[in-house]
Amino acid sequence: MSFALSNRQIVRAALVVIFGFLASGILGLVRTAVFSGIFGASDALDAFNAANRIPEMLYVLVAGGALGSSFIPVFARFSANGDEPGAWRLASAVISCAALLAAALAVIIALAAPYLVPAVLVPGKSAALQALTTSLTQLMLVTVVIFSISGLLMGILNARQLFFLPALALSFNNLGQIFGALVLARLFPMYGLTFDEHLAPRFADMLAGGMPADQVSGTYGLALGAILGALLHLAIQLPGLPRIGAKLRFLPNPRIPGVREVLTLMLPRIFGLGVVQINFLVNVFLTSYMVDGSLTVLNTAWTLMFFVLGVIAQSMGTAVFPSLSALAAEGDMTGYKDRLANAMRGVLFLAFPATVGLIILGEPAIRVLLERGEWTGAHTAATAWALSFFALGIAGHGLLELLSRAFYALADTKTPVLVGVGSMVANIVLSLIFIRFIGEPDSLSRGTFAGLALANSLTTLLEGIILWLLLRRRIGSLNDRFVLDGAARAMAAALGMGLVVLVVLRALGDQPALILTLVGVAVGAAAFFVLALALGISEARTVPGALLRRVRR
Numbered sequence: 001m002s003f004a005l006s007n008r009q010i011v012r013a014a015l016v017v018i019f020g021f022l023a024s025g026i027l028g029l030v031r032t033a034v035f036s037g038i039f040g041a042s043d044a045l046d047a048f049n050a051a052n053r054i055p056e057m058l059y060v061l062v063a064g065g066a067l068g069s070s071f072i073p074v075f076a077r078f079s080a081n082g083d084e085p086g087a088w089r090l091a092s093a094v095i096s097c098a099a100l101l102a103a104a105l106a107v108i109i110a111l112a113a114p115y116l117v118p119a120v121l122v123p124g125k126s127a128a129l130q131a132l133t134t135s136l137t138q139l140m141l142v143t144v145v146i147f148s149i150s151g152l153l154m155g156i157l158n159a160r161q162l163f164f165l166p167a168l169a170l171s172f173n174n175l176g177q178i179f180g181a182l183v184l185a186r187l188f189p190m191y192g193l194t195f196d197e198h199l200a201p202r203f204a205d206m207l208a209g210g211m212p213a214d215q216v217s218g219t220y221g222l223a224l225g226a227i228l229g230a231l232l233h234l235a236i237q238l239p240g241l242p243r244i245g246a247k248l249r250f251l252p253n254p255r256i257p258g259v260r261e262v263l264t265l266m267l268p269r270i271f272g273l274g275v276v277q278i279n280f281l282v283n284v285f286l287t288s289y290m291v292d293g294s295l296t297v298l299n300t301a302w303t304l305m306f307f308v309l310g311v312i313a314q315s316m317g318t319a320v321f322p323s324l325s326a327l328a329a330e331g332d333m334t335g336y337k338d339r340l341a342n343a344m345r346g347v348l349f350l351a352f353p354a355t356v357g358l359i360i361l362g363e364p365a366i367r368v369l370l371e372r373g374e375w376t377g378a379h380t381a382a383t384a385w386a387l388s389f390f391a392l393g394i395a396g397h398g399l400l401e402l403l404s405r406a407f408y409a410l411a412d413t414k415t416p417v418l419v420g421v422g423s424m425v426a427n428i429v430l431s432l433i434f435i436r437f438i439g440e441p442d443s444l445s446r447g448t449f450a451g452l453a454l455a456n457s458l459t460t461l462l463e464g465i466i467l468w469l470l471l472r473r474r475i476g477s478l479n480d481r482f483v484l485d486g487a488a489r490a491m492a493a494a495l496g497m498g499l500v501v502l503v504v505l506r507a508l509g510d511q512p513a514l515i516l517t518l519v520g521v522a523v524g525a526a527a528f529f530v531l532a533l534a535l536g537i538s539e540a541r542t543v544p545g546a547l548l549r550r551v552r553r
Contacts, residue, residue, distance in 0.1 A: 027171050027174035027175060027178065028174050028303060028307055029303075029304070029307060029369055030174070030178060031174050031177050031178050031181070032300055032303050032304075032369070032370065033369050033372070033375075034178055034181045034182060035181055035222070036296075036300065036370045036372075036373070036374070036375040036379070037370070037372045037373030037374060037375055038181060038185065038218065038373060038374065039218070039296075039374060040293070040373070040374025040375050040376065040379065042292070042293065042296070042374065043125070043129055043292055043293075044132070044218070044219050045219075045296045046122075046125075046129075046287075046292070046293065046294075046295045046296050047122070047125075047129050047132045047133045047136060047219060048136055048219045048222050048223070049284075049295055049296060049299050050117075050121045050122050050133050050284050050288075050295060051117070051121075051132075051133045051134075051136035051137040051140060051223070052136075052140060052226065053121060053280060053281065054109060054113075054116075054117075054121070054137050054141070055106075055137070055140045055141050055143050055144050055226075057277040057280070057281075058102065058105055058106070058109065058141070058144045059102075059143065059144050059147040059148065059151065070262050070263075070265035070266040070408070070413060071090075071091075071094055071152065071155055071262050071266075072155050072158070072159050072321065072322065072325050072408075073265070073325045073328070073329070073408060073409055073410075073411050074090065074258050074261050074262050074265070074411075075087055075090060075091060075155075075156070075159055075258075076159055076322065076325040076326050076329050077329040078090060078258060079159075079326075080326060080329040080330055084245075085247075086257060086258070088246065088247040088248065089251065089257075090256060090257065090258040090259060090262070091152070091156055091246075091248060092247075092248050092249050092250070092251040092256075093251045093253050093254065093256035093259050094152060094259060094262055095148075095149055095152050095153075095248065096250050096251050096252040096253075097252055097253075097254055097259070098148045098149070099145060099148050099149050100252055101148070102144045102145045102148035103144075103145050105144065106141040106142070106144045106145060109137075109141055110137075110138045110141050113134050113137050113138050114134050117130065117133050117134040117137050118130040118133075118134065120281060120285065121133060121137075121281070121285070121288070122284070122288045123285065123288055123289075124288035124289040125288050132219065136219055136220070136222075136223050139220070139223045139224075139227075140223050140226050140227065142227050142230075143226055143227055143229075143230040146227075146230040146231060146233070146234055147230055147233065147234075149234060150169065150230065150233045150234035150237060153166075153234070153237045153238075153240075153241070154166040154169060154237060156241075156244070156246065157237060157240045157241075157244065158321070158322055159322045159325070160244040160322075161322060162240050162243060162244055165237050165239065165240040166237060166240075168236055169232075169233045169234075169236050169237050170233070172229070172232035172233055172235070172236045173229040173230065173232060173233040174229065175229065175232060176225055176226070176227075176228035176229025176230070176231065176232045176233075177222070177225045177226055177228075177229045178225070179225055179228060180221050180222050180223070180224055180225010180226065180228060180229070181218075181221065181222055181225060183221070184220075184221035184222075184224045184225055184228075185217075185218035185219075185220075185221025185222055185225075186218070186221065187221060265408075265411060265413045266413070278424055278428075279424055279427050279428070279456070282427075282428055282431060283295075283298065283431075283449075283452050286431065286435065286449075286452065287449055287452070290447060290448060290449055291441075291442065291443065291444045291447055292444075293379065293382070293444055294382075294444065294447050294449045295449075296379075297379060297382040297383045297386060297444070297447070297449070298386050298449045298452065298453065300370070300383045300386075301384075301385075301386035301387040301390055301453065302386075302390060302453075304362075304366070304383070304387055305358065305387060305390040305391060305394065308354050308358065308394065309394060309397050309398065309401075311350075312347060312350045312351055312354055312394065312398055320339055320340070320343045320402065320405070321408070321409060323339055324336055324339060324340060324405065324406055324409035325408075325409040327339065327409075328409045328410050328411070333475060336406075336409070336475075337475065337476075337477075337478055338479075340402065340406050340478060341478050341479040341482055341483055343402050344399065344403075344478070344483050345482065345483045345486040345487070345539065346539055347398040347399070347401070347402060348395060348398065348399075348483070348486065348487040348490055349486060349487075349490045349532075349537065349539040349540075350398075350490075351394045351395040351398045351490075352395065352487075352490045352491045352493075352494035353490070353493070353494040353497055353524070353525075353528045354391070354394050355391045355392060355394045355395065355494070356494045356495065356497060356498040356501075356524075357497075357498075357501075357520075357521070357524055358387055358388070358390075358391035358394075359387075359388045359392075359498075360498060360501050360502060360505070360520065360524075361501070361516070361517060361520045361521065361524070362383075362384040362387045362388060363380060363381065363384035364513040364516040364517045364520070365513075365517045366380045366383050366384050367380050367513040368513050368514050368517050370383070371513075378444055378445045379444070381445035381446075382444045382445045382446070382447055382449075385439075385445065385446055385447070385450050386447075386449060386450050386453045387453075388450075389450050389453035389454040389457060390453045390456065390457060391457075392454070392457040392458075392461075393456060393457025393458070393460045393461055395461065395464075396457065396460035396461030396462070396463065396464040396465075397460050397464075398464075399464030399465070399467070399468060400460060400463055400464045400467065403416075403464060403467040403468055403471060404416045404467065406471055407467070407471065410474075410475075415467070415470055416467060419463055419466050419467055419470070420463065422463075422466075423459045423460070423463040424459075426455075426459045426462070427455050427456060427459040428455075430451075430454075430455035430459065431452050431455040433451075433455075434450075434451025434452070434454050434455050435448040435449070435451035435452065436448075437451070438450050438451040438454060439451060486537060486538075486539065489532070489535040489536065489537045490532065490537060490539075492531070492535060493528050493531035493532045493535055493537065494528060496527065496528075496531045497524050497528040497531060498524075500523060500524070500527040501520050501523055501524045501527070504519060504520065504523050505520060
């Protein structure tokens, strides 16, 4: 039985995922706005963001990326061969082993956190802030176990072409975090921290240094919200299991057929994702020596860019990956190339106008979304400054989302890893260089953290191009002329759109940020699609048409 979709079905599936990403992205923006309004770009929020790095890294390595991308091709092959009982035994064994491994890692990291966190995550911060970051890290390690199960359920549902609930899970995760900020963070008065005798005097020192008590205690509400979000991420997917006839049980047996193959594919992928996470850890490390709030505004800019990236590329990558895996398992390389080329062209069609739009409209949009409460105009300027550099890499991130999955569908996890290692080294080198020449060391609004964003964008673009060339060498042309022709026309239309938006913004003058944002987005979208139609880009007709059909349905 084949689970591969046609190009039209992939577009429809991608639209389902896009709606999920839009809902999640909007809630993510709400979450960011709530966090920013309550905490501003403060040391307390820096501590929470730094503490979240290790649990997030473990989740990505154990289930979110490494195991999920290694599991789906093997699971798809069992299904393609008609061995449904074997497929579900494999799924049961992988989920069980992953949950146990995640629990063991969480315990080990929690015990090592007092020594690991101050040295790796926040070496440039005060002892009080290091203690807070350590305590939050230990608390949020619970999410690793929950996500290890939830992440694999997401992969299973996507492999059976059920995309709605996994896409919705991201929104529920954000809802849990928003609840943590709005409700739980207000339930932690300062005396609630005295249960930790080791931390109490450190918090006293922190308060003496001028940090508000509600911000210090409120970070624990954020941590509990993160745990709640993980539970909701899992719970919303459970109703989908009966719909696909899932037969899952606790089966911690690594000898089940297929498990060893999954682990073999997983090991290079773990290494590759570990390389990516090292880049994030380097950012946390370097920003600990920068102006207070640098990590928060850098993470906020990344969140805004990733919202756009999710709609443009992650949705398409999520929708096309199961089909690529199924076609590769069936040996249909013609269909494989066709699906991949169409996906690449579609992603680049949207990536270029998104880049131009974020650079031009980033600051007024951030002002509308975030500038309230403790979030000031300087924080807005700093986030827009970083966002303009992150935006340069959207096309590279888009290619990477698709091409890495294209290799995983071929059961090749080594090639993306090797390329990723080179990208990591280049990113670290460029980061160390750029932070010396880009920005002002004593300024937040034009901070040196922008060098980290630029290094990320350039190395991601290079990584995507290299993967394209290597995949082309392996399986032949991906209909390159078709992809590049569409990309060139889309870039021309995006540049024309940028000129139109700049003229309109200049004509509007000192209008409120909301007016500038709404008019800029509307005029930009209209200008881009008119120019795309004039340049003969087929996606200018097919994408809106598919969207309208989906809305009607």
